[in-house]
Amino acid sequence: MRYYDWFSDGSLVVGAIGLACCVVETEAATAGRPELTGVPDGARVVLAVAGTVTDAVAPLVAATVAAHPGASVVSFGACASAGGPYWDSPVVTKGVDQLVPVDHYLPGCPPTPAALAALLEQEYRHG
Amino acid sequence: MTGHRSIRLVYENCTSCMICVRECPAWCIALSSHSEPIPGSPPGPRQRTHNILDAFSIDWSLCLYCGICVEECPFDALAWSDELPAPAASASGLVEELT
Amino acid sequence: MADEVRRVEADGWHDAVAAAVASGLAWFDWLGGVDEIGRADAIRVTIRLAASPDADGVRLETLVPRDGSALASVADVVTGAAWHEREVRDFFGVGFTGGDERPLLLREGAVGHPLRRDAVLAARVVRPWPGAKEPGETVAAGRRRMVPPGVPNPDVWGEREGDPASPEEVAASVQGGRVRRRR
Numbered sequence: 001m002r003y004y005d006w007f008s009d010g011s012l013v014v015g016a017i018g019l020a021c022c023v024v025e026t027e028a029a030t031a032g033r034p035e036l037t038g039v040p041d042g043a044r045v046v047l048a049v050a051g052t053v054t055d056a057v058a059p060l061v062a063a064t065v066a067a068h069p070g071a072s073v074v075s076f077g078a079c080a081s082a083g084g085p086y087w088d089s090p091v092v093t094k095g096v097d098q099l100v101p102v103d104h105y106l107p108g109c110p111p112t113p114a115a116l117a118a119l120l121e122q123e124y125r126h127g
Numbered sequence: 128m129t130g131h132r133s134i135r136l137v138y139e140n141c142t143s144c145m146i147c148v149r150e151c152p153a154w155c156i157a158l159s160s161h162s163e164p165i166p167g168s169p170p171g172p173r174q175r176t177h178n179i180l181d182a183f184s185i186d187w188s189l190c191l192y193c194g195i196c197v198e199e200c201p202f203d204a205l206a207w208s209d210e211l212p213a214p215a216a217s218a219s220g221l222v223e224e225l226t
Numbered sequence: 227m228a229d230e231v232r233r234v235e236a237d238g239w240h241d242a243v244a245a246a247v248a249s250g251l252a253w254f255d256w257l258g259g260v261d262e263i264g265r266a267d268a269i270r271v272t273i274r275l276a277a278s279p280d281a282d283g284v285r286l287e288t289l290v291p292r293d294g295s296a297l298a299s300v301a302d303v304v305t306g307a308a309w310h311e312r313e314v315r316d317f318f319g320v321g322f323t324g325g326d327e328r329p330l331l332l333r334e335g336a337v338g339h340p341l342r343r344d345a346v347l348a349a350r351v352v353r354p355w356p357g358a359k360e361p362g363e364t365v366a367a368g369r370r371r372m373v374p375p376g377v378p379n380p381d382v383w384g385e386r387e388g389d390p391a392s393p394e395e396v397a398a399s400v401q402g403g404r405v406r407r408r409r
Contacts, residue, residue, distance in 0.1 A: 056333050078153075084188075085191040087153060094349070105215045105216070108211065142361070144361050145360070151357075154355060159364045176362070
């Protein structure tokens with residue numbers, strides 16, 4: 001996974017768990033921000049789950065989130081929030097919140113990069 | 128130019144016909160209505176009635192912005208909107224009551 | 227231009243495809259399945275071949291019984307068909323002897339074949355359909371339940387008296403046809 005120093009001041013590290021097309025938007029949102037090789041000590045971490053969580057990939061998503069204790073989880077888009085267009089598929093998890101607690105749900109199919117930026121600005125800019 | 132970031136309800140155009148609800152592939156629209164006599168119509172066993180829209184909501188955690196509801200509505204009661212739906216702290220918080 | 231359609235018997239499938247390829251129809255377009263339930267207790271397997279991508283095609287079709295019977299794999303003469311055969315096996319439960327036995331799109335050990343017409347989408351059964359209400363109704367009236375696409379009529383699905391519904395009944399009800407209730 002790629003980590004980005006969101007505010008370029010080491011205060012917030014954002015990582016995207018890219019699973020489907022929403023990743024195009026999270027990449028647009030992170031473009032131009034400093035990339036980190038890992039999570040620095042003391043930084044807050046936000047994991048954006050972007051895309052369809054299939055039952056096959058669900059354990060990996062849960063393990064990735066578990067590997068970042070204390071991280072906030074943003075459900076980026078309809079698929080991660082409730083299954084989206086694939087809500088009735090026999091092989092799709094109906095939202096990442098069935099696996100891990102989610103802090104923020106960002107609606108959209110897909111949400112815009114600006115929507116992620118606005119959410120992070122509002123929730124994480126100052127402590 | 129109007130973007131298509133969300134869908135808005137034109138309340139006065141809605142006849143509660145349920146077409147959008149049934150056409151939605153994500154089942155994300157909920158509508159409830161009741162029927163009332165048309166004011167001024169002659170009373171009696173065959174009094175004419177019309178439907179009054181009570182509640183209309185879209186679940187943004189399921190909506191795929193396909194626009195089928197906008198296309199299918201025979202009364203232009205649904206339209207594209209440029210406003211993004213707001214983020215929420217719970218999945219149920221993405222259910223928005225449209226008025 | 228319409229494709230020429232050649233219907234062949236299941237046991238002559240491999241030879242018919244091999245002969246078509248040998249006759250110059252060497253460009254493989256696709257291979258797929260269709261559940262023919264209601265018309266025949268079989269899955270129709272179709273392969274489309276042509277002399278070139280722009281030329282008129284030939285479709286070879288055969289019927290494979292729905293009970294899990296197998297066709298001979300044609301991957302030895304049409305290499306590209308291997309993935310399509312795996313997909314048909316995943317989605318329709320048709321075996322291909324001599325082919326690749328690994329699932330392509332479903333997980334190892336997945337239960338059921340989702341594109342068979344009697345496969346029920348559980349999520350659509352569990353979740354109340356918002357469209358069940360009639361205009362002017364605040365709650366859906368129980369007298370005549372409307373059923374969404376992809377969910378069989380309750381008469382053939384779930385709790386009912388007597389034997390479980392046959393695949394034909396389930397399939398017919400999913401297609402919106404009236405299902406005669408067995409007494």
